[in-house]
Amino acid sequence: MQSSKLIGVLFLGMSLGGSTAFAGDLANKAGLNIKLNCPAGSSQFGNPDDGLYCRKSVSTDGYSVPHGPYTAYHPGGKKSVEGQYVEGFRSGTWVYYDKSGNVTEKIQFGRENYNGRREQYFTNGKLRLVEEYVGGKRQGLTQEFSEDGKVIRQVRYHNDQEVAAK
Known part of the structure; x- marks a missing residue:
């Protein structure tokens, strides 16, 4: 009993x-029944928490790589990151968000390396940091800003080496 x-x-x-x-x-x-616009020959995989992405098969043994849009969400349902894969590598501009939906960072990629502009933002939406990259190495002017938008530091880089600071 x-x-x-x-x-x-x-x-x-x-x-x-x-x-x-x-x-x-x-x-x-x-409300998160999300359908990505996957390129022809690819299919959507993943989930909102870990990331939704498209992948395509690149060999007869079933090996596949991410190819197409990528999006992930915070537990509350707001977007945490969005970007694009090309042939298995992050490519183009990736945007990162905090739990309130504010942009925290934008990074340009080329074959998985930083390649182009990288920007970080304060919670008020103003720029905190701007860097330039070529092939994963800092190149050109890096600027840091205060929350009120004033430049507080500038450094010039060549091939990831600091060449001048102000």
């Missing part, structure tokens, strides 16, 4: 626990 009550309690607990966890997942994903 006691064992049947114990089994009943365990069954009820597992049922409620499972449905509660499922309901929580649904609440976190409310």
